[in-house]
Amino acid sequence: MATDLRDFSRSLPMALMRARERVMREFRPLLAEHDLSEQQWRTLRALAATQAPIEVAEIAERTFLLGPSVSRILGNLESRGLIERQTVATDQRRAAISLSAKGRALVERIAPESESRYADIEQRFGTERLAELYLLLDELALIEETTDRPTTRR
Amino acid sequence: MATDLRDFSRSLPMALMRARERVMREFRPLLAEHDLSEQQWRTLRALAATQAPIEVAEIAERTFLLGPSVSRILGNLESRGLIERQTVATDQRRAAISLSAKGRALVERIAPESESRYADIEQRFGTERLAELYLLLDELALIEETTDRPTTRR
DNA sequence: TATTGTTATACTCTATAACTATA
DNA sequence: TATAGTTATAGAGTATAACAATA
Secondary structure: OOOOOOOHHHOHHHHHHHHHHHHHHHHHHHHHHOOOOHHHHHHHHHHHOOOOOEEHHHHHHHHOOOHHHHHHHHHHHHHOOOEEEEEOOOOOOOEEEEEOHHHHHHHHHHHHHHHHHHHHHHHHHOHHHHHHHHHHHHHHHOOOOOOOOOOOOO | OOOOOOOHHHOHHHHHHHHHHHHHHHHHHHHHHOOOOHHHHHHHHHHHOOOOOEEHHHHHHHHOOOHHHHHHHHHHHHHOOOEEEEEOOOOOOOEEEEEOHHHHHHHHHHHHHHHHHHHHHHHHHOHHHHHHHHHHHHHHHOOOOOOOOOOOOO
């Protein structure tokens, strides 16, 4: 007798994806207007959120992107004059990345519209429920690793 | 004076993605063992969840994939003997897709391990909180479209 | 003419490995 | 030898358009 799978609608990854898709549907057209992919925007935001320049590996971690992806994205953003690199004096391998004036201006141009759409969502969904949702999502993201699960049965 | 963006940690898409990444980290190795991408697994699950065969467009809708992606995925799954196609008698354009015996067997082989990992997450996160999370995610996915937002300011 | 599904195309991201240049 | 970042490569998904077969 086989174990049944939960119903498809009770798949946690699917539920998370559906919700994310719904939210992104509000933001994608705005990003498209500025020729930005989601990942490029995540990178710009990560840079906008920090005072001090940050290194490539740090960007990868904060944006949930892989090193090579960040590398390519930075190449693109640099060619558009949106970011700047500075080699770290004490370690020539490292690069300190920051928004250029143009990049900061772009983020600031997008911000009001982005915030307005976010406010729409918050208003329709409810401020309290949104706060509760953030709480649950943060806690879910922080649950601990299962200790040592074998990759194959033997 | 520019509008500031919310802090990066209060980006709803990011919070949803972080949570989803955390959950998928539990399931990806299992899928990899069976040479299945997330999207292929979504497709198999959608098929496993239904009694009657379903059409390509229906699969696309239920799995949140695009038509061309589903087309390619079905081609792959068919070449592995996991699904079957039957042309709909009343409309030769349509194809009715279903799991083959082999496909059903694969889903049933994966199901116990998948359920076990899900149970781990539920146990660590809390049954009640998980139920609350589903409720909020479902509601978020269903908030209504903003009526008519212009794509460019003029 | 409209619709279902496939094919074509261009782009992007994922994932891993190999490589360069530092350290 | 190890590390930071880039480049190379293969594979897959996204998105849109064009297309064939059928309605």
